[in-house]
Amino acid sequence: MYIADQIAAYLGSAVEGLAYSETSDEGNVFVDFFPSSPDRAVVVFTTPGPEASSKLPYDPSRFQVAFRSEAGGVWATSMWNRVYQALHSLRDVTLPGGTFLVYALAMHSSPFRLDDDMNGRPRYTLDFRTEVLTEERP
Numbered sequence: 001m002y003i004a005d006q007i008a009a010y011l012g013s014a015v016e017g018l019a020y021s022e023t024s025d026e027g028n029v030f031v032d033f034f035p036s037s038p039d040r041a042v043v044v045f046t047t048p049g050p051e052a053s054s055k056l057p058y059d060p061s062r063f064q065v066a067f068r069s070e071a072g073g074v075w076a077t078s079m080w081n082r083v084y085q086a087l088h089s090l091r092d093v094t095l096p097g098g099t100f101l102v103y104a105l106a107m108h109s110s111p112f113r114l115d116d117d118m119n120g121r122p123r124y125t126l127d128f129r130t131e132v133l134t135e136e137r138p
Contacts, residue, residue: 002046003046003061003063003095003099003130003132004031004032004044004045004046004063005022005031005044005097006095006096006097006099007044007063007065007087007095008020008029008030008031008044009022009095009096009097010093010095010096011029011042011044011065011083011086011087012027012029013096014086015079015082015083015086016082017079017082018042018079018082028040028041028042029041029042029043029044030042030043030044031043031044031045031046032044032045032046034066034068034117034123039068039069039070039121040068040069040070040075040076040079041067041068041069042065042066042067042068042079042083043065043066043068044063044064044065045063045064045065045066046063047062047063047064047127048062049061049062049129050062052134057133057134057135058102058131058132058133058134059131059132059134060129060130060131061129061130061131061132062127062128062129062130063127063128063130064125064126064127064128065083065087065125065126065127065128066114066123066124066125066126067079067080067083067111067123067124067125067126068117068121068122068123068124069121069122070121071120071121071122072122073122073124076111076122076123076124077111077124080111080124080126083126084106084109084126087104087106087128088104088105088106088128089103089104089105090103090104091103091104099132099133100132100133101130101131101132101133102130102131102132102133103130103131104128104129104130105128105129105130106126106127106128107127107128107129108126108127111124111125111126112124112125112126112127
């Protein structure tokens with residue numbers, strides 16, 4: 001499981017109103033793509049992080065959480081706040097999939113508005129930087 005998958009699973013269990021399913025489209029949390037439905041959706045995107053050290057036992061990692069809802073965007077901005085509260089400053093937790101998250105920090109403290117999608121649904125994003133524990137390096 002990659003960090004995006006593990007964050008998606010974490011959000012599905014930690015944030016009220018979100019559900020993640022690794023094997024079906026029954027939830028509203030997805031990884032690396034926005035499906036055409038439901039209107040109210042959260043996506044965890046994998047993003048490149050900085051170079052990892054060859055000597056430290058942890059790797060920097062980054063991901064982006066995107067939010068979409070029906071016209072008006074009330075659900076999207078409300079969910080943005082819930083996810084921000086759940087992940088910003090999260091420390092020392094083992095994610096679903098077994099990765100030990102040293103910390104997660106939001107890279108901005110208010111919703112960043114993207115263009116509406118092709119169906120006129122508003123979208124917002126939230127970027128995070130993290131460090132995750134790796135196996136010992138030589």
